[in-house]
Amino acid sequence: MNVGPTKYVVISPVRDEEAYLTFTIESMIAQTVRPGEWVIVNDGSTDGTGAIIDKYAAQYPWIRAVHRLNRGFRKAGGGVVEAFNDGLNALSTSDWDFIVKMDGDLTFENTYFEKCLEKFQREPRLGIGGGVICYIENGAKRFEPCPEFHVRGATKIYRRDCWEAIGGFWPAPGWDTMDEVKANMLGWGTRSFPELHLRHHRYTGTADGVWAGLVKNGRANYVCGYHPLFMLAKCCIRLPKRPYVIGSIGLLYGFLTGYLKQIPQVDDVKTIGFLRRQQLGRLWGRQTIWR
Numbered sequence: 001m002n003v004g005p006t007k008y009v010v011i012s013p014v015r016d017e018e019a020y021l022t023f024t025i026e027s028m029i030a031q032t033v034r035p036g037e038w039v040i041v042n043d044g045s046t047d048g049t050g051a052i053i054d055k056y057a058a059q060y061p062w063i064r065a066v067h068r069l070n071r072g073f074r075k076a077g078g079g080v081v082e083a084f085n086d087g088l089n090a091l092s093t094s095d096w097d098f099i100v101k102m103d104g105d106l107t108f109e110n111t112y113f114e115k116c117l118e119k120f121q122r123e124p125r126l127g128i129g130g131g132v133i134c135y136i137e138n139g140a141k142r143f144e145p146c147p148e149f150h151v152r153g154a155t156k157i158y159r160r161d162c163w164e165a166i167g168g169f170w171p172a173p174g175w176d177t178m179d180e181v182k183a184n185m186l187g188w189g190t191r192s193f194p195e196l197h198l199r200h201h202r203y204t205g206t207a208d209g210v211w212a213g214l215v216k217n218g219r220a221n222y223v224c225g226y227h228p229l230f231m232l233a234k235c236c237i238r239l240p241k242r243p244y245v246i247g248s249i250g251l252l253y254g255f256l257t258g259y260l261k262q263i264p265q266v267d268d269v270k271t272i273g274f275l276r277r278q279q280l281g282r283l284w285g286r287q288t289i290w291r
Contacts, residue, residue, distance in 0.1 A: 010038040013083030014104035018047040030110040039087040044070030081171040103154040107199040127162030127188030131196035149289040173220035185274040218254025225272035230279035
């Protein structure tokens with residue numbers, strides 16, 4: 001299927017990705033349908049990430065570099081959004097149909113974007129989509145489990161009308177769930193494409209360690225306004241998964257300490273209300289975005 005004149009732009013916030021960034025750039029260069037512009041935002045890296053970006057930007061005019069000062073620490077959720085927004089503001093073109101948020105530690109097939117855009121063409125109300133994340137373990141692919149409506153934050157494609165309707169990203173942990181919840185509330189479809197695989201070279205949430213990643217996940221669920229009953233069910237379901245028991249404790253700790261520390265939640269009563277109704281519906285066995 002010919003994707004025609006469809007135009008997409010990509011923004012990649014990256015930090016200390018010297019070991020993997022070249023894989024992602026080479027995958028993008030090989031695409032059968034390249035982006036009109038790709039802004040790679042060096043979010044204060046202390047390794048050779050910035051030099052890698054500059055090298056490729058000098059060779060390919062559609063690749064652009066943005067360098068941010070080092071804040072001295074990883075800022076969960078909000079730091080990624082701040083870097084993405086700097087990339088968004090640096091775009092030299094406003095003539096695009098889709099905008100992509102993509103990490104800098106991925107490898108994907110050369111037809112990845114062509115096939116993704118074909119799916120969007122076939123589904124006019126599909127607002128957010130993207131492939132599924134996998135890891136290579138002992139020569140075999142292992143996939144990250146997630147509900148069908150959810151597209152991993154490492155690779156998200158937004159139709160322009162949907163992007164403008166949701167108003168961009170919430171600048172805090174949980175942004176990559178709230179965007180989809182709000183899109184569904186507004187009548188857009190969101191889903192991952194299980195047949196399109198991207199290899200993630202680093203496990204999600206492990207940049208600061210496994211425990212910190214679990215706590216961050218639980219904290220993000222709190223910030224998004226997850227219903228406590230749904231969160232408790234999520235922790236119970238996770239008990240038999242690695243790391244056993246401790247994984248659920250980390251999630252619950254992150255969630256509960258959000259209340260104890262009175263951390264601000266998403267300031268969108270309608271979206272949180274929609275989210276909680278969907279979660280309770282899931283617990284009661286009704287049809288929801290969680291299926």
